[in-house]
Amino acid sequence: MNFLIAFVFAVFDALSEVDLISRLRRREPKAMADLYDRYGRLVYSVIFKVVRDRTVAEDLTQETFLRIWNRTQFFDSEKGALGPWILAIARNRAIDYIRSVDGRMSKRATEFEPAAEHPTAFLNLERDILNSDRAKLLQTAFAKLTPSQRQVIELAYWEGLSQTEMADRMKQPLGTVKTWVRTALKTLRNELEEVLTA
Amino acid sequence: MKDLYELYALGLLEEPERSQVETELASGSEEARARMRQALENNAILLAMAPEVEPAASLRDRVLQVAGGVEPGRANSQWMWAWMAASAALLVTAFWLSSSLSNRSSELATVRDQLRRVSSDAADSHAQLLRARAMLAFLNAPETRIVTFGPRDPKPPKGKVLVHPGRGVLLVASNLPPATRGQIYEMWVIVGGKASPAGLFQSDADGNALHLFENQVAPGAAVAVTLEPEAGSAQPTTTPLFVATI
Numbered sequence: 001m002n003f004l005i006a007f008v009f010a011v012f013d014a015l016s017e018v019d020l021i022s023r024l025r026r027r028e029p030k031a032m033a034d035l036y037d038r039y040g041r042l043v044y045s046v047i048f049k050v051v052r053d054r055t056v057a058e059d060l061t062q063e064t065f066l067r068i069w070n071r072t073q074f075f076d077s078e079k080g081a082l083g084p085w086i087l088a089i090a091r092n093r094a095i096d097y098i099r100s101v102d103g104r105m106s107k108r109a110t111e112f113e114p115a116a117e118h119p120t121a122f123l124n125l126e127r128d129i130l131n132s133d134r135a136k137l138l139q140t141a142f143a144k145l146t147p148s149q150r151q152v153i154e155l156a157y158w159e160g161l162s163q164t165e166m167a168d169r170m171k172q173p174l175g176t177v178k179t180w181v182r183t184a185l186k187t188l189r190n191e192l193e194e195v196l197t198a
Numbered sequence: 199m200k201d202l203y204e205l206y207a208l209g210l211l212e213e214p215e216r217s218q219v220e221t222e223l224a225s226g227s228e229e230a231r232a233r234m235r236q237a238l239e240n241n242a243i244l245l246a247m248a249p250e251v252e253p254a255a256s257l258r259d260r261v262l263q264v265a266g267g268v269e270p271g272r273a274n275s276q277w278m279w280a281w282m283a284a285s286a287a288l289l290v291t292a293f294w295l296s297s298s299l300s301n302r303s304s305e306l307a308t309v310r311d312q313l314r315r316v317s318s319d320a321a322d323s324h325a326q327l328l329r330a331r332a333m334l335a336f337l338n339a340p341e342t343r344i345v346t347f348g349p350r351d352p353k354p355p356k357g358k359v360l361v362h363p364g365r366g367v368l369l370v371a372s373n374l375p376p377a378t379r380g381q382i383y384e385m386w387v388i389v390g391g392k393a394s395p396a397g398l399f400q401s402d403a404d405g406n407a408l409h410l411f412e413n414q415v416a417p418g419a420a421v422a423v424t425l426e427p428e429a430g431s432a433q434p435t436t437t438p439l440f441v442a443t444i
Binding site for chain 2: 087181
């Protein structure tokens with residue numbers, strides 16, 4: 001029975017997301033309301049974790065949704081995964097902001113170009129990834145990282161630091177930081193693979 | 199490089215690793231593409247671990263202003279019910295199919311793929327039907343009036359702007375100059391010298407275009423069209439192809 005319920009919900013979610021993307025592409029204002037109701041709090045939470053200022057987080061949340069509104073024309077309603085795309089845009093807007101505030105933007109403007117923000121990068125991802133079993137596994141695996149590994153992951157995701165910048169911040173050799181980063185990401189992936197293939 | 203795709207997707211990978219990842223992706227390797235997809239999924243999951251913070255209630259209104267802030271009409275709820283009915287019918291079909299097959303899990307996966315394709319096709323048809331209906335209703339409405347632009351201009355484009363005080367603006371344009379690769383037409387509604395985005399559209403091969411902006415337009419406003427980068431712009435960045443006062 002649980003399987004059936006999960007199946008029904010998965011199909012409904014898929015249908016409603018396909019419909020939502022189609023309506024966004026038609027620039028229906030109501031679609032924006034539905035999009036905000038579905039992702040607004042998550043987008044705001046991600047941005048707030050980066051900028052730690054409510055007013056700035058609100059401005060950047062509005063900017064994020066404006067960007068989505070202007071780019072959904074290029075989003076594939078059949079194959080695109082909306083959640084990961086929206087979170088990438090939100091995080092990038094927030095990181096852009098803190099870089100501009102602390103002066104890193106001018107120093108690395110040409111380097112910080114998120115490789116994956118264009119809608120076409122988000123094709124064929126698991127559509128309901130944020131609510132999947134894999135999400136729960138990854139969150140559990142994250143808790144198993146060593147303090148150093150967890151710190152480098154947080155510096156990357158929430159402060160937008162490159163490995164060189166992490167080494168400066170942590171006053172550690174670059175090679176040590178690279179090892180922590182690789183090991184952390186590998187550990188997360190291995191934990192997933194072990195459970196999923198068991 | 200396989201452990202560093204997450205950093206690459208975050209825009210944080212430095213040289214020489216960044217070029218190495220880009221080379222792997224550019225090679226068309228399915229393994230590299232799969233790693234990239236997994237990295238994007240993992241990044242999304244990790245970002246979604248941010249502690250939940252409740253935004254101010256007013257933020258919703260601010261965000262909706264981006265899209266014009268129009269509340270849903272009754273037609274939308276009717277379509278929602280139609281969709282739910284159609285979805286239910288699809289589900290019944292899916293369950294019947296799945297129960298009649300011996301290998302339940304693999305066949306269900308197939309059915310789900312079929313459902314996804316069917317729902318996508320239906321969504322596209324639904325979109326076209328909605329668009330056609332909206333345009334027909336627009337044309338039939340007695341309040342709709344027509345503004346012609348460009349007939350005396352020596353150069354194209356030419357066309358008509360149909361204005362309905364409650365429904366919005368329907369643009370019928372011809373002889374539009376071709377948009378180059380990476381460009382798109384963007385319509386603007388100009389009130390008091392301030393331009394607001396009114397949607398993106400493309401023309402056909404002959405330069406003809408039809409674009410419906412479903413939102414109230416203030417009396418005395420003007421409609422303009424510019425060529426913009428394909429993601430659209432918040433404000434016009436090129437000289438308007440035409441301006442029609444409505």
